[in-house]
Amino acid sequence: MEASLGIHMDEPMSFSPLRDRLQADGSLKKYEQTIKLPGVKKDIEKLYEAVPQLGNLFKIKDKIGEGTFSSVYLATAQLKVGPEEKIALKHLIPTSHPIRIAAELQCLTVAGGQDNVMGVKYCFRKNDHVVIAMPYLEHESFLDILNSLSFQEVREYMFNLFKALKRIHQFGIVHRDVKPSNFLYNRHLKKYALVDFGLAQGTHDTKIELLKFVQSETQQASCSQNKSHLVMGNKISTSGPTPKELDQQCTTKTSVKRPYTNAQIQIKQGKDGKEGSVGLSVQRSVFGERNFNIHSSISHESPAVKINFNITYSYLFIVRRQQVAPRAGTPGFRAPEVLTKCPNQTTAIDMWSAGVIFLSLLSGRYPFYKASDDLTALAQIMIIRGSRETIQAAKTFGKSILCSKEVPAQDLRKLCERLRGIDPNTPKLNTQGPASQDPAFSEKTDCKASNFVQTSQVQHSGNSLYKGDSNSCEDHFDEFTTNLEGWDEVPDEAYDLLDKLLDLNPASRITAEEALLHPFFKDMSL
Ligand code: ADP
Ligand code: MG
16 A cells, blocks of 8 residues: 555556455455444445445455444555554545535645544545545544543543644634544543544635635535636645536435535424424434444433423524524534524634533533524523523624523533532532432423524424424433542633633634633643
8 A cells, every 4th residue: 555645536447346355365254254234244345346446455344433424434454564554434425515525635634634633544536436544543432431531531632622623723624513423532542533524614714725615605606616626735636526526416406415505504494393304404413323433332322401392481582584504513512603593603613512522521411412403402502501691692693582581501510510410518429420300400490491482584483382302312321430530629720611612602702722721721731
């Protein structure tokens, strides 16, 4: 294998069918032993068939991730000299838009490879199949380790996340999907990597050329403007999609595509208050994301904030003409300005998401917010940060929210300690795990009284009361030993930083650069 970076496009067909090849070198049995699921085995074979040049370079061992827009495989590459190298192969769904794919690749090549941002080694394309080859980072499942992390590990985790965010924000990349499954963490090696630029967008002055196209206002504009002049950074160059390919992509209406224009991700409010088919067709699957990583385990995830929608009435209105604004990502991690469709979104939205991760780490609850739509997510934010405060902040970015019931802001320390199971009088952890009936969200704070109505261009107020997460999972108790280290004396700086990350106003929210200099990280160096 070449040691240098390179893009391999439409390589000559020097591939013999996988089975024959493996039989020939006697490794078929060994190969089959490494494949656990017949479905995975089939997928691997299909991938070899779709992108034959992979067979010359890699042994694909397993599927380690599957989302709506990609499948990720673990492979090994045998270099002429030296040990076998582990590689992650991200196979993007063939219906992904070429510009979207190229932009994801450009983020990795230009900003990646340092400061905890995943880099790229190769990229392969055969027809409409694209595979990005990256260094493999074995990582933990966030949920599995959440309650076994020492306080110092949490500090290091957040510090390294900010390092990655500072790096991408310097390039004018807004990641838009910051969450634990996109920030790989190898606890043993203390290695971290921000991955998945599949939803990234550029700031107005982005240094990632292709993100300028991704940001364009309408799908039509994108289709007509982006001929084939794609500029790739960092020594990697590739031919862009042909106008024909672009046309095909732009006119295909039935397939699931990653959003690449603002127009595509406009919310359509359906009669039942959920997003209509247009919105859904471009939405990333929020709860369907599977992680096949060896360290991961399937468990019942319990959101820290649960809302029962069937009790009393409290109305929340966002009084504004429906605006076109990007709102991709995962509801529980979306900033208030994303949830209210503020059109001017900045890198601050990633800082909010980092705040939600920090909230999980401090409270021992993941996911912290579990919302299947934006209004539920906004209501959950209000329960933690206060309704008045949310309304006031929304005004600063031009959004009017009406809420019939006032919900006070919570004290973040008290909230996290209660959820973590720390009795404030006796500073000792409850090793049974977080309390299932948490008083922070009982009648007292009226979190049950949350039925929401959005008024916008599409008026369905009579029918759009959200029916809620009635099938939300049972409480999850971590099987791992709860780590007491450092948790009995969490410094005020931790909650001060959390408060600054969860600043409802994006204009004053702390930046990644500022966060790294926060007193919470006083003895840590970049
Ligand atoms: P998607 O767009 O489908 O979410 P991601 O890029 O987030 O794709 O990858 C999905 C999952 O695959 C990740 O959550 C992670 O578990 C795994 N993964 C992705 N890249 C790597 C990598 N370089 N090393 C190890 N695992 C990876
Ligand atoms: Mg992902």
